[in-house]
Amino acid sequence: MKLLQVRKGQFVYYQNELHKVYSVKPLAKKSVLMFRVKDMEQVDCKAEEITLYKPKHMDSFLFFGSRYTLLENQPAEEGGYILITKPDPDYMDHYSLNEFEKVESVEGNNVITTRQNTVKAKEFLVMSPEEAAGSNDIIYLDKSKVSAEQLEQDAQLEEVLREKSAIRPSIGDVYLNLDNTGTAMIVAIVEEEVVLGTGDRLTFHQLYKADNWSYLYNINDGEFRQ
Template structure:
């Protein structure tokens, strides 16, 4: 179903792949900002370029490289994930349509998430790891248009994401320059590039593979590697 109005949180198909709307800026030329659910890659588009999809029981998809099946017939477990499909938050809670949340504790059929939201059983699907029997794969709108190499790449997606995250720096990371023993902090991140406090601008891979830059600690959490 093509959309005239798009709102934050909706599941949509764009370029045949399942995405989620993370923001809408009506005055922008490409006003709809999406992330692809399987790997969190971001893209901007127009409202008439997406088709709405409403998640259902036994839908199966890739979330950050891992396969899950939505279930409304099993209970949640601590450490598992839920998808909030029918949000009805109390005044102390902060969540909205199609939020992915991790379960911290289970209280009867309700859950308390790691973001300290109390979510009622009627509001969410349990995200069961794996592809359940009888499930419907919704990663692509039309799977017949996807070639075998792409499907194979999807199977290896979790390893690629882990590798990417392992080398991705954070704001506040401090690096030691082994050439002159100076230090520089990551002050900005844009797409695949980082800017250091000394003005150097490098890609994630260049910084990770550099012979002269070595991670020292993060100023926020004080963590050394």
């Protein structure tokens, strides 16, 4: 694509995988900022490295590890998701192209989202859980180039992301050392590694799986984890 054609919200393929553009910075060397739809991993690239895709009825893809199929003329459900493909917001609403929105309530054919936007039925496709029979898989531009190993990783992605979310610590988390009954607080996080006040350094996964460290509370809320 040419840079002038790139817009916030567009679905594009980059390195064979489906992404969504969240910002365009014309003066930057890599001017297109995106996240990979299947796991929200952020990446930036040049406009000429991407291929535009317009999502449509019966397209199926992974959104943060979960499989969905886009359906038109399908009633939206409370707690479900919609994809806004034809945005036409009123002046009080704030959404744009290809926004993922969660449904808070349904009013006739329209929905009120958890961001308090009123979205008309003509503007969105319903994200129906699971892969519908006869749907068009759009995770990859060319699925024939994807290894069996990668497809297996995709199948496990939802569980992996759920665990990552559960184990991601924060600065200020206080842990009990079960070996000596001492406590230690996370004072720094460097990429996927935490630094405790004791000087111990552990990866997120090591801390989560450790038998001798037990989470107590975060100093910002002072509440013990139940």
